[in-house]
Amino acid sequence: MNNSLFQLPNELVLTTLAQIFPCRDSQIRALATLLYPTAAPCQNLVLYGTEATGKTAITTALLEALENERAEDGPTIKSAIVNSIECITARHLFESIVSKVVHALRWESPPSRCETISQLMVELSKMLKYTPRPDNFHFVLVLDGIDRQRDMPATLLPALARLSETILCLTTVFIVTSPPANFLRTPFVAQIQFPNYTKPEFVAILATKTPPKLPTTTEEETVDLWTRFAGAVHDALARSAARTLPAFRHACTALWPRFTAPILAGTHGPREFSKLLVAARVHFQDERLLDPGIVAANTMIPHNSKLTNGNAEMVKNGGSLVKQPGTRDHQAVGTASDLAVLLPTTARLLLLAAYLASHNTTRHDLTLFSTHHHGRKRRRGGLSLGVGRGGRRSKHRKIARKLLGAHAFVLERMLAIFAAVRREWDAKGAAGGDAMDSDVGMAIATLASLRLLVRVGAGVAGADPMDRGGKWRVNIGWEMVRGLGRSIGVEVEEWLIE
């Protein structure tokens, strides 16, 4: 053990960092203390927190700053940051670790391969342990997002946590979202939380970068307005639906031109905040700010026709910043009308039949489609959202079948339904004429190729698509089907039985 005195990292470095990353002062300090060679270098360290809270950015910046800050005979710190999301397998991870460390140390003879954790330990030992290093040398290995490592054997994390037991000058930093209890299987690890920002912090962070001054206002007014505006956006959008810094920032930059449009137009002054807010209320309620679909970007332009093209473009570009899983729905909404137009009647009828087959149970088929008794009976169905639940509240509620998603059905059954309803529905429909069997086959093939109908079950690849025993599932949602049904004058709801 070296007996050098205890020494905290240079205050200047920390202060600078704290300015770059506002509202993270305490985390930066704690992290620096726990990494700095002459302070309190831990063996393992866990940083956890939700996304976009600065875990990786701060760690990277801090390590870089500490590496660069070099006092003579001061401590040396080297680091390697491995993003485990980029690594597909454990072996991939090991090899990237080794290559990063080799790079950081400018090691001359990189090992050719590194397949196992034990080999990793050997290689790291060679580089860090067996090579003589100055007393104050310290190496920091950062494993970013290690909890999302794919194909991770159960012993991987505990093993990684033991690297530093063997190699004393090593600190392993694990960056995770939410550490499970004792996931490193070590007695205790220091864990630093990066909590999400609060409203004042959000606003403060945004205030560090103010937009360019508006032509009709002063610098000061712009800054002031921006701050208040950020607060309003936070309340309207971030707090309620998208509480991450990138989403918030995106919403602010996207809204700012629209918000300040009245100022540019001279309608309102920069001091009339509440008036501006009222004027921009429509924009604040626009969900596409948070959920900009691919299609939405186009539809936005007519909506914001008043805006300049530049703004719309900004919105479009900004859209890519926010990850947006919900795209499908938008596409659905956007294309539903198209579908009705694009598909021939037979295909539409088949799709509806498939939907009914997916969402009705077999035992109701007789009720629905039998013509046995008097002309037609049936359809007691009619499910409706949220209605009729009141009475049964005390007992367990039944979930609407349509919410449970599509069930698989046998092709034969769908064709039977199709045969049962086609006459009736076709009569109503505008486009008519008896469909030939060949039409049916082609329609099914079309729907399958469009993936509106999906073949399920084993042997999907090689099976004959026209095998009447094959299992299928409809792949469109309720909204689409309803639109489709209405296009041929059918209320699909009436044909669904709970």
Place this chain on the structure above:
Amino acid sequence: MSSLDGNTGSKKRARPRNEDDSPAPTSTKKQRLKVTDNNSASGSSPKVDDDLNPASPPPNGDVNSGRPARPARARRPTQKILEVKGSVDDGQANLGASAKTTQLPRSKLQLPPPPPRARKVPAATGNSSIYDVPDSGDELSTAAGTPVLLSPRKKGATPTLEAQANGADQPVKRKRGRPRKDQSALLNGTQSAAASPAPPTSSKPTSARRPAVPGKGGDQQESEEVPGTPSRKAAAGIRGGRKDLVEQVPNGILTPSKQRAGAGGRERKNVAFRSSMHDSGDNNEHAGEVSFPDLVPKTTKQQPPETSHNEGEGESDDSSEDDQVCAICSKPDTKRGNEIVFCDGCDMAVHQKCYNLPRILPEGDWFCRTCSGDDDSNNLAAGDQKEGGVVVALAEESYLDIPNFEQHLRAMQRVLVDRCTGRRRIKLRGQDEVYEKAFQLVEQTIKAGEGNSMLVIGARGCGKTTLVESVVSDVAKQHKDQFHVVRLNGFVHTDDRLALREIWRQLGKEMEVEDDLINKTNSYADTMASLLALLSHPTEIGAAGGVEQNDGVTSKSVIFVIDEFDLFATHARQTLLYNLFDIAQAKKAPIAVLGLTTRIDVVESLEKRVKSRFSHRYVYLGLPKSLPGYWNVCRQGLRVDDGDMRAEGIDQTVKGHGQFWKWWNEKIETLRKTPVFQDHLEYHFYNSKSVSAFLTTCILPLAALTAAAPTLKVPSYSSSVVPVDPPDSKLHLLESLSDLDLSMLIAAARLDIVAHTDTVNFAMAYDEYASLMSRQRLQSASAGMLALGGGVGRVWGRGVAGIAWERLVTLGLLVPAAPGGRLGSGGQPGGGLDAKMWKVDVALEEIPGAVKLNNVLGKWCREI
């Protein structure tokens, strides 16, 4: 300075005081510290301060002159009187000699019961001067002293007040102003000049005070004034004539009593009584008796508290005295931009520079870091970590005596922090028997060439590795170079092939050589034996290929330390274990196999043939059984025993070594007795009994120690310190969710109960969310609340809700139900969001506890 009258005289006095005082205060403080040390256990800084104040004076008194001094002091306190008189009668008051005496007495005077008051009085002035615009100085303080609600600082700002103050100060100054050289000097000039002509103006400030001052105070002042120059009286009269007087009468009676009561703990009551008594005395016999003068200071004191009541800040100001010294450098001097600042929470006094405060203090209350930690600090600017921990031992200045203090402190930090981070081993406590057993086994292996095997069983963090490592290092002291150690870890060496390769490597072989051997899958035993045989003949190592078996020729023993032993039992056929145990038992070579494991039933998992070769020696390591035992182990992270100094590389020859460690150990013991610390300790004891868990929490507090603030803070759970504890569960994630995320989560969790399903998909959750929202809107609309736009007023569309849903998935709050379950839309991107089934990883009833919900969401959680 050179100005005129008695005023100047008084000023002069003041200065000498300062000089004299500067040393005195330190001594007092030190003493205080000692005294406090014992008392400080209580932990509340303010209390301590209070205690200190009273306590400190006595020492001074003793030191300085004891009894005789008192009378002189008595005058002092009355200083106002004295001074005034001095100017009139005592012009002699003797700037020189008398001044000295008086000065000394001052401190002395303060010492006795009166001292607190006396201090307070001067403190008030001092404070005011500090905070106020420097120019305004003393007078400001007086102004501050006035009952008027304004705080001294604020008042200071206004020029008019200053002007008044200048005029008025004369009386006041004498009493208080001394300490501040600069200000007093400046002021003196102005004051002195202003004094005679200015009475009316001066009267304003004084009058202001009076109203606030209780009857006693007012009386005293008046009495003082009476003795003083007639002008003052006149001024007083004027004051009375003005609004102040009118107010005073009613206020004065009522307010003072309340204030005093409200002020709480301090000794104001005594002061008050005395003052009242004195007042009468003063009125009658002001000049003649020294003893009475004491009363004066009291009155002044009283005044400040009253004023303080008004704003609540006053106290701190008041409590500091002229001779109040900085808690860090213990010097009383002040300059513009580096004045002594008093914490409004605990009355701690520090220099701006010593405490790293900005030159210009913000208006309003100022709190030291200790107080502000709890308080929500305004002084983030100060740039240091807000350590919200509770100050366990009050910042005490006694450490300032210790030579090389900083060096000692940092050497200590080095050792303790290393221990806490696990870079230095701490000793096992209460495991002597176990240690003995393990030691013997290893020693026998080395000395007698026996083959041995043993299992060390114990919970995580109970010291298994520590035990083995200390055994190994102790054995190494006697038998250096007579054995090798091979360390394996079940997590790292996940199969026997790797383990063998590692053994080979650790025994000094190159990996390529060993590759050949690996290929002979059946030759584990041979390999082992050959390895061990090779060890016996160092000369043969060069000829790596030579696999000759020279049984019995072994000269070097090998200690195998197998961590996570239970994992080796999961390897196919347990080949490695079999061979190791076999070698150990058959005495093919002197090896000792030490298996470390947390599983108490590990032997059951051994195959029969392996088990039969195992010696069935066990050692169980237990966790500390009692709190004292636990502390006994944990203590090593906070202090270094005398015996270990050398081992830890602490230079004991450095001057001040003994002093420092005595001081530190005392501090830790004191700390240990505080309830906060005990809570902390008990928390870890009853939660996990994990020593390292406790030590880890000590790292940051230890690292935060500096020579300026060498007080260890306990991380308390409510504080704003970055805790290093792991989160209890996923629930901490809820805090960072948006309202919509939470709504979706609650909706999904509700379905669990409402619809009795254990899995949900997005469609179901969104449907539930939409219906809840529509019901909510209906209700709020009927209640007319819609206009107010209550918390969740907005129904978000599917798209945004889908984003929220995916966020929940990313955060792990939703976990996929059985992979590819019934509806598992395996690879189809289209069917994914709506239909894929998830399990909610949070129960509905957990949600309200984990995050603060708004009314609507809270209701959703409560009402099914």
